[in-house]
């Protein structure tokens with residue numbers, strides 16, 4: 292029996308007929324661009340995240356890109372972000388010819404370290420600090436970054452926040468006693484409906500949540516090449532529209548999202564128990580939940596990521612045993628070939644570099660059985676004994 296890293300079949304089984312019917316309805320309607328499915332999804336996601344509005348877009352990457360465009364980010368500007376994330380987080384900054392400035396992460400959560408963010412800003416001279424036009428914290432693997440601290444820093448320097456929520460829809464965070472959802476903390480919340488996310492479509496898609504209706508207006512304008520009416524372009528935008536087929540699928544899935552989060556959380560808890568009982572605590576570090584466990588979703592476990600020194604050997608061993616795992620991410624941004632021009636070198640970001648060598652994501656999807664989880668941990672134990 293093989294155990295994949297992700298299996299999209301279990302949740303699909305229950306919803307397949309409904310999805311096929313809804314997609315057929317969109318096809319038969321011949322309304323293939325924008326339309327009522329998008330409008331309804333935007334309202335539903337805004338309600339789920341507790342934000343004023345939400346604007347459907349073509350992908351999580353485009354959600355980040357269009358948010359930066361709304362802030363008029365361009366040449367000469369600096370955007371601060373984590374050094375350890377999916378490439379899109381940093382790629383969008385360079386695509387606008389702005390400069391990404393990276394900040395190292397917290398070793399327990401893999402999220403941007405607010406203390407290091409503070410130091411980075413304090414070390415900048417006045418001229419450089421004035422060029423900082425945005426901050427992109429990422430809620431990696433399904434857990435919010437330390438947004439209470441990050442908000443204070445951003446407010447202090449008056450820097451807009453674009454949250455990268457691609458992996459964290461519904462994840463919660465305590466801001467001065469108030470529980471707030473990812474995407475309802477900064478100025479923009481950027482989500483991905485990539486099929487592997489907790490709320491995934493049948494292709495690419497994304498959405499941006501906002502608290503200010505003025506920002507939603509600008510996002511809607513930029514989404515359609517900056518045209519208020521066809522062929523009259525007030526500003527430069529792009530084709531960032533969400534496909535109504537994706538919107539209809541996401542709408543069907545949304546009511547099940549909290550139940551899927553629960554299943555992932557249950558699986559994570561069971562792994563934690565199995566690892567704790569396995570006697571492997573010297574060899575394997577299990578994920579830490581930083582936020583209060585009394586919240587409904589302190590972590591939504593888009594990925595269950597362990598740390599281990601012999602990561603590559605373990606991954607190969609598991610593969611031979613029919614167990615798939617993933618490395619998110621093997622190379623921190625400053626070591627990526629395309630960012631060589633920024634002058635980063637080995638040793639600059641020691642926490643990200645160590646994480647890149649040690650992280651391993653294990654299967655945690657809804658539908659994973661306890662038998663499967665027991666097998667995963669048994670094989671990891673066997674690897675360390677042999």
Ligand SMILES: Cc1ncc(COP(=O)(O)O)c(C=O)c1O
Nearest residue numbers: 350351352377379457483484485
């Ligand atoms: C942290 C992060 N940011 C951005 C993205 C980009 O999303 P998409 O693949 O929908 O463009 C992803 C998705 O993989 C992601 O995980």
